[in-house]
Amino acid sequence: MSTIHHPAEADVRRDAAVPTMRTWIGLAVMCFPVLLVAMDFSVLYLAIPTITDQLAPTAAQQLWIVDIYGFLIAGLLITMGNIGDRFGRRRVLLSGAMLFGAASAVAAFAPSAAVLIGARAVMGVGGATLLPSSLSLISSMFPDARRRSLAIGIWTACFAGGSAVGPVIGGVILHHFWWGSIFLLNVPVLVALLVLAPKLVPEYRSGTSEPFDILGVVLSLAGILPVVYAVKHIASDGLDTTGVVVGVVGVAALVAFLRQQRRARHPLLQIELFRLPRFSAAVTSALTCMMTLGALSYLTGIYLQSVLGRDVLAAALAGLPMAVAVAVFSLGASTVDAVLGTRAAFVLALLAAAVGNAGLLLVGTGTPLWMYLVPTTVAGVGYGIVFSLVSEVAVGSAPPERAGAASGISETSFELGSALGLALLGSLATAVFRADDGGRGFADTLGQTLDRARAIGDGSLASDARAAFVDGLHIAVGVSTVLLVVLAAVIAVVLRRRDPRGV
The missing domain is CATH 1.10.287 (Helix Hairpins)
Incomplete structure (x- = not known):
């Protein structure tokens, strides 16, 4: 992403060398869309059982409802960043916010699974403008390296925290309102962004003429x-x-x-960056961790409600310890890095995430809640540290003139990883669930099977379906554990030679 600015904009940058209170408030405004985009990756996890009851999606539609959003963001992220460079980052940010808000309203009142999937797709297009535009604006608003690092750290923590608290907020809302209300939550926040951003955030353009x-x-x-x-x-x-x-x-x-x-x-993807071992290791970490966290959050949301029988508020509160762990340790990752060194911090964080996933192998259809809370909280600690370290290692390992491209690829890996977690690990769990049918009459999803069992008064069908879902959950978190352990071993080798602390 080009960083060449018009002369007038260069003057703005010099004047902003020392951020004012207005600049810091502008940073808070830039965090609005980050929180929304991150939350909308995960806010549906607890709503899926309710949506299944209301809209009766097929198994494939159920997964598309959740992850079409992430795939379109991942596919368009770098492109939208380039559009912002050419036509104005603030202008693209506000245009994307309006599109995101309009699609959220359609999603809230979707009469069918197909309409909801379409609305989520449009939300993905709008969301693809919000992340790169907000991050690029923050980089321009804070020309001083130290303050810029702090601002980007806050931005990253908002993304990690938003993804983690999405299910919690969604669960609290669903306890009081219908499922579509989780989308209406976006509207007032986006209205505040549209009102405040023109007053607090300056416009920036790169002046580049490179073709798309x-x-x-x-x-x-x-x-x-x-x-x-x-x-x-x-x-x-x-x-x-x-x-x-x-x-x-x-x-x-x-x-x-x-x-x-x-x-x-002028390629969309700077492939040569992947020849840098540290860069590839960081991007792979982001992809793998978001993939395993996305699958874990999605599957455990169904587990808490449809297997353990918790209502949506109780399920939301059960997700709070992991959400807090992700948010707190993403903010505290720099301290862990300073004490242990990047390599050791990365490896220990990945192993913590692996231990948390492995702990879920012990849960069943009647286990106490603490056996879910402990491993997910441990996983949250690991994920929080990794998310903050990824950007530092990815951008720091690239040549200065390619830092923008490295940042864009790093962001894309987060979004793509979240979507892949549902597509691959979520589908794996579904396949195991269906394979356990054995002619007992399972429907496409656990929720539909439980509805069928209630309709015909067949308690054994419901029990068998819950056990089959737990089998699928075990396979998914088992694969996640293996992936995280292997990645930790690779990171230990790749970062060993070039860690400046020699750790």
Whole structure:
């Protein structure tokens, strides 16, 4: 992302060398959209059982409702950052906020699963403008390196904390209102952004005239979405011609995307950055951690309500310790880094996340709540530290002239990881659930199966379905544990040689 500014804007930057109270308030305003985008990744986790009852989505639709949002953000993030550079970051931010708000209102009153999926898709397009625009504006508002680092740290903590508290806030709202109210929560916050940002946040443009990599955008989406659809289809319907053909088309598009990126004069993805071991390690950490956290949050939201029988408020409160752990340790990661060194902090944090996931292998259909609270809180500690360290290592490992591109890829890895967690690990859990049917008459989802069991008065069907869901949960968190442990071992090797503290 270019950092060349018009002369008039350079004067603004010099005047802003010492941030005023107005600048810090502007930072708080820039954190509004970050919180919303992060929360909307996870706010549906506790709402899924209710949405299943009201809209009766299929298993594939249920997963699409949650993760179409994340895939469109991931696919468009870098592109929207480039648009902001050319046409004005504040202008793009406010335009995206209006789109996000309008789509939220449609989602709140969606009459069917298909309409809700479409509204979430439009929210993803709007959300893709909010993250890069807000981060780029913050970088421009704080030209001093030390204060800029603090501001970006606050921004990162808001993203990590928003993702963690989303299920909690969603659960509290659902306890009092209907499921669509979780989307209406976005509207007043976005109205405040639209009113305050023009007064507190200056406009910035890079003045770049580099062409858009439109072909790269098309090929990336043409690859990601069919591959994900194929995974979901195979998980819900088994291996068939449709799943295989769509999957092959998606893989072919991804191969074409990578080849096109190597030849493009102004590529969407700076592939050469992945030749830097530390950069690749940081991006892989973001991708893996968000993938495992997304799957964990989604599956445990269903587990608490449909397996343990907790109401939505109790399920929300049960998620609070992990949310607090993520938020607190994302803010305190710099202290952990200073004491242990980047390499040791990274490795221990990944292992903590792994231990937390592994602890969920002990839960069953009748286990006490503390057996859920302890491992998820431990996982939250690890995730919080990793999220804050990723940006520092990713951007710090890249050459200065490519720091913007490194930051964009790092952000994209967070969003893509969250969506992949639901697509891959969520689909894996669904496949295990369906495989455990054994002719007992399971529906596509646990919620639908429990409805069927209540309708026919079959208590054994409900018990078998809950046990089958727990089996799927165990497989998903088991795979997550293995991924995190392997990643910790890789990080220990990759960061060993170049940690300036020699840790």
